[in-house]
Amino acid sequence: MEKVRLGLIGCGGRMGAHTSKFDQIPEIEVVAVADPIEERRNAVAKQFGCKAIYKNHTELLDNAKGNIDALIIAVDPTAHDDMELRAAEMGIPFLVEKPxxxxxxxxxxxxxxxxxxxxxxxxxxQDRYQDLTDIMMEKIKTHRPGGLVYGSWIGGIPGVWWWQKKEYCAGQLVEQNIHLLDMLRYFYGEPLSVYATATTGMITAGVDCSPEYDTDDHSTAVLRFENNVTATLVSGCYVKPKTGANPRKGLYISMDDIVIDYRLRNNLILFENGITTDIPRKADQVLELNKAFIHAVMTGDRSVIRSDYDDAMKTLRLAFAANKSMETGEVIHFNK
Ligand SMILES: NC(=O)c1ccc[n+]([C@@H]2O[C@H](COP(=O)([O-])OP(=O)(O)OC[C@H]3O[C@@H](n4cnc5c(N)ncnc54)[C@H](O)[C@@H]3O)[C@@H](O)[C@H]2O)c1
Incomplete structure (x- = not known):
């Protein structure tokens, strides 16, 4: 296979992040696009000179046999319908966005x-594909295990319409902070337990956001891992963007002889042996993610894929377990 004939399902904001990397991956040929929003599908089709333009995934998949080698799927979290099931049935590899x-x-x-x-x-x-993540992994594996981790993703309400209702996005932990939750699993393996709380009342629906807003303003999950690691993961969407308040996003990992201060997708500060090292991110993780997927499709070598559907399901189940704890007030224990 010299080129991967790619079908794109969903032409919204996130697909734009993927397509912006395609000029650096010459093996990609975009052959089909689908989105119910006409301007969006036409804009992406125009960008790649693609002639097969569809109103939805059903039309695209009806015409995919023999024409499409792989799919990228980036639709709103409630829109997945049967797209992955049909892709699997047809044997078409896919890269799908979280959640x-x-x-x-x-x-x-x-x-x-x-x-x-x-x-x-x-x-x-995407965070798994950063050079900074590799450095953190190496530090975590080579130092004595154990310690406290503080993870945070606190900001405002994202602009997409479907973020305003919990039934559409499943809350900030599932929709957004799932990235840091996934990093915790990547570093520490499967957790022993999770307990989580959530609250509302800081954001006024219809004043600070759309009238239908009913998701959590902030939540806190406490996760216990093996080797005496306990992580507290906080999520918040209550910050008013115009005030300039910009709480830190990332992970702060305190071990007994090293502190790892990861500033989300930007830099990593290490405090080790009396020396402070500030390392800027070099790798373009969205590019690396796309390159890995295309390489796997072309060669069959999956070793470069850092999160496949099977592994990602473990993170998704964990995020939903945290949601359950928020609802019931109970600690969820996982059988090892
Ligand atoms: N990995 C990341 O860092 C990251 C960042 C942002 C968003 N995301 C995820 O990407 C996904 C999409 O988010 P977004 O910001 O692009 O949302 P969006 O609303 O901007 O775009 C989603 C698009 O999917 C289209 N769509 C809906 N149903 C469809 C169907 N049946 N067939 C084809 N197209 C369909 C919509 O019309 C819309 O244009 C979400 O799951 C989100 O959580 C991931």
Whole structure:
């Protein structure tokens, strides 16, 4: 295979992040695009000189046989419908954005189908592809385990319409802070337990945001891992953007002889042996994610994919377990 004939499902904001890297991946040929919003699908089709333009994933997949080698899927979290199931049935590898859906049961069915076909998949946990993540992993693995981790993602309400209602986005932890949750799993493995709380009341629906807003203003999850690691992961969307308040996003990892201060997708500050080192991010993780997926499709070598559907499901289940804890007030214990 010299080129990967790519179909794009969803032409919104996130697909733009993927397509902006395609000029650096000459093996990609965009052959089909789909989006219910006419201007969006036409704009992406024009950008790549693509003639097959569809109103939705159904039309695109109806015409995919023999024409499409792989898919990128970036739709709103409630819109996944049967797109991954059909792709699996047709044996078409896909890169899908996180969260793979707000319907966990649907995702379990997709996982089963993907496994049955031994399909190549990738999920958009972009942070795994950073050089900074590799450095953190190396430090965590080579120092004595144990310690406290503080993770935070506090900001304003993202601009997409579907963020305003919890039934559409499943809350900030599932929709957004799932990136840091996934990094915790990447570094520390499967957790022993999670306990989480959430609150509303800081944001006034209809004043600070759309009248239908009903998601959590902030939440806190406490996760216990093996080797005496406990992580507190806070999520907040209550910050008013115009005030200039900009709380830090990232991970702060305190071990007994090193402190790792990861500033989300920007830099990493290490405090080690009396020396402070500030390392800026070099790798373009969205480019690396796309390159890994295309390489896997072309060669069959999946080793470069850092989060496939199977692994991503473990993060998604964990995020939903935290949501359950928020609702019930109970600690969720996981069987090892
Ligand atoms: N990995 C990351 O860092 C990252 C960042 C931002 C968003 N995301 C994720 O990407 C996904 C999309 O987010 P977004 O910001 O692009 O949302 P968006 O609303 O900007 O775009 C989604 C697009 O999907 C289209 N769509 C809906 N149903 C469709 C269908 N059946 N067929 C084809 N197109 C369809 C919509 O019309 C819309 O244009 C979400 O799951 C989001 O969480 C990931």
């Amino acid at each position: 793979m859906s707000v319907d966990l049961e649907l995702c379990e069915r997709v996982l089963k189908a993907v496994k049955e076909k031994n399909l190549i998949t990738a999920v958009g946990f």
